[in-house]
Amino acid sequence: MALDDPMAEFLSSMVMDHEKWHDGIGYDVHLIDAMTDEQKSAIESKLIAKGVSDWRDLEALDRLGTPGATAAILATRKSKDRELRVRAQSYGPPPSDEDREAAILAGLQSDAGRSKAIDAAANCPTPKIIKGLVECLTKTVGADAYSVVATLFFMHGKMDSPHSMAHRQFFLRFVEPGPDKDAAMAELRQKFKLPS
Numbered sequence: 001m002a003l004d005d006p007m008a009e010f011l012s013s014m015v016m017d018h019e020k021w022h023d024g025i026g027y028d029v030h031l032i033d034a035m036t037d038e039q040k041s042a043i044e045s046k047l048i049a050k051g052v053s054d055w056r057d058l059e060a061l062d063r064l065g066t067p068g069a070t071a072a073i074l075a076t077r078k079s080k081d082r083e084l085r086v087r088a089q090s091y092g093p094p095p096s097d098e099d100r101e102a103a104i105l106a107g108l109q110s111d112a113g114r115s116k117a118i119d120a121a122a123n124c125p126t127p128k129i130i131k132g133l134v135e136c137l138t139k140t141v142g143a144d145a146y147s148v149v150a151t152l153f154f155m156h157g158k159m160d161s162p163h164s165m166a167h168r169q170f171f172l173r174f175v176e177p178g179p180d181k182d183a184a185m186a187e188l189r190q191k192f193k194l195p196s
Helices: 007-011 017-021 029-034 037-050 055-064 068-074 082-088 097-108 115-122 126-141 140-154 168-172 179-192
Strands: none
Touching: 007 037, 007 168, 017 115, 029 055, 037 068, 055 068, 055 168, 068 082, 068 115, 082 097, 082 115, 097 115, 097 126, 115 140, 115 179, 126 140, 126 179, 140 168
């Protein structure tokens, strides 16, 4: 493949295989900058025609920055796929606070979108998001429950990062359902004056 054909190289990078999927490797979006306007238009049409299915498509549309690409990103923000909806908030023009909040709250209620929504919630500490995290925590176990309580600690200024291991033993109490989780929930509510 010729090194001077950025469109062909980009199209090749769009071919997904197990390694790219597993390792989270995106398209070679930097190649978009070297494309002609006609090539960018062709890439935009291809992305829109195939439909936005994950963050790679959003990243490429964002890099294109064309009106059509922006419209596709904005449409994805209304997607029924809650994880995709949350991800779309990070691309294109800045979303309104209300739209970002609504996407995060919807993601917290979805098994598929919960992990991404928890990550996004860390940077959106509104009263509704905090309430949504508490509700999520009461219904969730495992890694997601651990992540929710860590995010709440971060939001309340008790850690520099939601990925800190500083309070790990306390967070582990939320992983399994039962009396210890219930007691830990009561401690958490009292500590941060959280809603019931």
